[in-house]
Amino acid sequence: MSDINDKLIIIIKDALVKAFNYEDKSNMIMIETPSDISHGDYSTNCAMRLAKILHNAPINIADRLTDEFKKNDLFTKVEVVKPGFINFFIKKDSMTNSLKDILNEKDKYGSSDFGKQEKVMVEYVSANPTGDLHLGHARGAAYGDALTRILKFTGYDVLREYYVNDAGHQIDVLANSLFERYKQILNLPFEEANIGYQGKDVINLAQGIVDKDGNKWVNADIEEREEYFKNVGINLELDKIKKDLALYRVSFDNFTSERSLYKRGLVSNTIECLKKAGYTYTQDGALWLRTTDFKDDKDRVLIKSDGSYTYLVPDIAYHKDKFDRGYTHLINLFGADHHGYIARLKAGIKILGYNPDNLEVEIVQMVRIMEGDKEVKMSKRTGNAITIRELCEDVGVDAARYFFLCKPLDSHFDFDLELARKQSSENPIYYIQYAYARMMSILKKDDSYEIKDYYPLLTKDKEIELIKVLSEFKNELINISKNKDVNSLTNYCYKLSSLFHSYYTEEKVLVEDNIALSKERLALIKACSITLKNALNLLGIEAKEKM
16 A cells, blocks of 8 residues: 555554544544654644544543554654644655555556546536637636546546537527528628628638538528538537647547437426426416525526527436436536526426435636736737637647646636746746656666665655655545545646655765665656656646656
8 A cells, every 4th residue: 555644544543443442434534744844744633523523632532542553663753742633753664665556556556446436427618519619618628627537547437528509599690600601602692690600610611511512502491401501510610629629638428419408308308307396387478497495596487488498498408317327426617607507407406306416516717818917818810719729839738738727726817828838947837847857867867776665775855755745646636536626736746846856956866886775766766757647647738758
């Protein structure tokens, strides 16, 4: 077992049984790494957390547990600090045991079965197929992709899904825009007022139809023509979206069409289920859902007086379908403008008999793009919103993903283009990738490390600190899978890289007159490279061997 945290938790649980005949099943035990090494290698506040359960003072609990800990040869010292903290000082050679597991597990290091193969569906991006993906989508795309990688790595059965909003008014506008451009290219009279989407992509799509079909659609059956232009517009726009996502290293397992929900009868079935549940009523010719019974600020219309559905109906039907497909936990990434939508969606889920707590919504806050001290709102090239493709071409995919991932998802932040372009240690992703390149440079000179149970010659403070950070990796990923704070992994990469750069500056890895020490230090460098590469892979960022 490579994770010192895991070892300590097992030791604490065993001590609780022996000292208090108490078996902890509540995950009350937390291990922390003190910022000041004089306070130990690790510490726990479990005595304070368990005081009410054990009906005892924290200091008394800590003292009795410490009597048990002192019997374990893992520690050089265990001390109690008021009001009940317990500080652990670990034998240095015991901590080096984690290197063996890292070197053996390689690209699997950090993985776990924590998720127990729970079926989780993560829905992200889900942009309308009516134009390019812009920076409003980029943050959620990077986050959703990294989160799903981490969830899979920690033992969840994950499906990555894109919901294609291919029904409704915006698709009618796309089809009409496309048809008018089609007529324009054929030098036929056309209605400029019907061109709701003015982008060059619509012109290019229309040209493609002319090249393929000529004037076939000018006098075609209206319903057939409308369906064709909708399908062509949706498919070609979706193909373009998929290409931009692929450039951005974002992929999906499934694309679910809104129109398919209607064709499969899921929308009409959902309406019937909501009616049977007894939470609908008719008023002013419209069908309403009593979402106020479930903490929404007002009731919501399901079917308007003209017979058309509101967006809420297919959305509830879609989430019903998600649960019916066997997914027990749903994670949605919504833009900040959808914050008020959550209560009504959860109300619909509750009314249909599903647990609304099994839907977790993460809010994606807006990002300002800055060039120095000036906000950049439009592309200099096109005059339109900056697209994901343009950003990747400007600063690179690695920098684009890192900068979007390095802050909590629900916080506003400024994306600094000038910093993202810098090829220096000022740029955090450059600093991290340079650390990996340095590691690989050392290993290319000499990779004669050995895999051993312990590395007794690794006794320098920086070496022990590096080992401690390496051993925290698995627990770091488990915490992210629980808390969904992907930015913690970017912080971890930076912390590991900073420690490595400092170690590299202070110590020689290859010591000419001490082969044994050199081999042990090479093992440490190899473990660092494995861990950093695994972390970067989970973030969708390249671990570069040369800079």
